[in-house]
Amino acid sequence: AQTVTQSQPEMSVQEAETVTLSCTYDTSESDYYLFWYKQPPSRQMILVIRQEAYKQQNATENRFSVNFQKAAKSFSLKISDSQLGDAAMYFCAYRTSGGSNYKLTFGKGTLLTVNP
Amino acid sequence: DAGVIQSPRHEVTEMGQEVTLRCKPISGHDYLFWYRQTMMRGLELLIYFNNNVPIDDSGMPEDRFSAKMPNASFSTLKIQPSEPRDSAVYFCASSLDRGWGETQYFGPGTRLLVL
Numbered sequence: 001a002q003t004v005t006q007s008q009p010e011m012s013v014q015e016a017e018t019v020t021l022s023c024t025y026d027t028s029e030s031d032y033y034l035f036w037y038k039q040p041p042s043r044q045m046i047l048v049i050r051q052e053a054y055k056q057q058n059a060t061e062n063r064f065s066v067n068f069q070k071a072a073k074s075f076s077l078k079i080s081d082s083q084l085g086d087a088a089m090y091f092c093a094y095r096t097s098g099g100s101n102y103k104l105t106f107g108k109g110t111l112l113t114v115n116p
Numbered sequence: 117d118a119g120v121i122q123s124p125r126h127e128v129t130e131m132g133q134e135v136t137l138r139c140k141p142i143s144g145h146d147y148l149f150w151y152r153q154t155m156m157r158g159l160e161l162l163i164y165f166n167n168n169v170p171i172d173d174s175g176m177p178e179d180r181f182s183a184k185m186p187n188a189s190f191s192t193l194k195i196q197p198s199e200p201r202d203s204a205v206y207f208c209a210s211s212l213d214r215g216w217g218e219t220q221y222f223g224p225g226t227r228l229l230v231l
Binding site for chain 2: 108
């Protein structure tokens, strides 16, 4: 079974600075998708960014980018120019490939605090 | 688009009572997922449907939990009888059937407290 590990329960960053959240996963598959979701205090789960395992190029969405290291099974999220609105719980998620298995496996999350 | 709609947003009930959570997926989405979030276990998938048919219910904790999707625009998750350990936030999510990489969009969640 796939597992997702987020080793940093909490992180903090100064406003306008850059922060990197770590995520590692365990799988025997070669094709899969990886996601970062953000959960602010409202509890809504919001997709931040996603990465296809077959793509070598790292995904980027405005101030959010990932560092995808397939061999190392690592998928970190970099937030540049951090804003107060970035404060939230961040979840890394893995989705297996093939068949009809659409299950998302989530890490335990990293709570990000942004200091003004 | 209105996004995934869940009701109620908050539910407080007493142990032994029946609880019904409701979800309306994004129009046109083929897949619907029910997740549960607790401090101890994090986010875990309970069950998901494709075109109203349950595909994988291996995450449903026990027979007290049941889920239905009578049509493409409505699903329910029922707990009967409820227990204090069922207290959690329950999320519904939906996605299109464009392949296994399609993004799941989450509703706002239902916060359930069983006393």
